[in-house]
Amino acid sequence: MVRRVFFSFHYQRDIVRVNQIRNLPEIIDESAAGFKDSSLWEDAKKKSDNAVKKLIDDGLIGTSVTVVCIGNQTSGRKFINYEIQKSIDRGNGILGVQIHDLKNFSGEVDTAGSAPYLLTKNNYPIYKYINHIKLKEWIETAAKAAGK
Template sequence: MARRVFFSFHYQRDVWRVNQIRNIGEVVGSAAAGFHDASLWEEAKKKGDAVIQRMIDNALENTSVTVICIGGATAGRKFINYEIRQSLARRNGILGVHIHGLKDRHGLTDVRGTVPPLLASAGALVYDYRDHASLGAWIEQAARAAGR
C-alpha cells in the first residue's frame, strides 16, 4: 500500500541523498516541510521558529509515516526533536534510515550519523539504507506498528 511520508533531514547536507530515495513507488506523496526548496527554507528562517514549526506541521498533514533520514549532522539539527515529537503526537509510524552511504552531488558519501536520542528513546527501528524495496517495506512496517 502506498503511503504519504514525511521525510526529516538536514537540508544543506543531505538533500541530494534524500532526493534519491524520496520518490519511490511505495510513497504516494512525500513531504519535507518545504525543505525541498531552499528559497522557502531561507525565507522561513528569516521569519522565525514559529514559521518553521508551522511549515513542519503543515508538511506532516495527511502523512502516516515519518522517516528520519540520518546523515552526518541530523542529530544536531535545531528542529529534529520538534519533528519527532510532532510525528509521535500524530501517531505516525516512525523510523530512522542511515543515508551516509548515498552519494551527494559531488559523488561523495558521508560519515555515519548519530541516531537522534529522542528517536532512539521512542523505540523507533533504525536501518542502513539498502534499496527502494527495503525502504518501502520498512515504511509499511512502521505504519502497521503504529496502527495506521
C-alpha cells in the first residue's frame, strides 16, 4: 500500500543521509512530505517560529506515518518535539530510524544521537536503518499500529 510519509530530521546536518532513504526506488512511491526544499525552510525560519510551525503543519497534511530520522543532533532540534506532537495529535503511525551510519557529503558516518524525548516517552519503536525493505516494513507496521 502506498503511504504518505512525513520525514522529520535535522535538515542542515542530515539531508544527505535522509535522501539516501527517501530517494530509493522502492521508497519513492512513499510521498516524502516535509522539507524537500531548503529555501522554503530557510524562508520560514527568517519569518517566525509560527511560519516554521505552519510549514510543518502543512507538511503533515495527508500523511499517515511520521518517520523521525535520528542523527547525532536530531533530539536537540528546536522543532523536533513539535513535529512529533503534531504527528501524535493527528494519529499518525510514528517510528524512529537511526541514520548515523549513513554517509554525508564527505563520505563520513556519524556517532549515534539520542532519541527525541517524545519518541521514548511514548514508547515508539526505534530502529537502526538497515535497508529499504526493512524501512517499508517498519512504515507499514507503524501505520497498522495507528489503525491507518
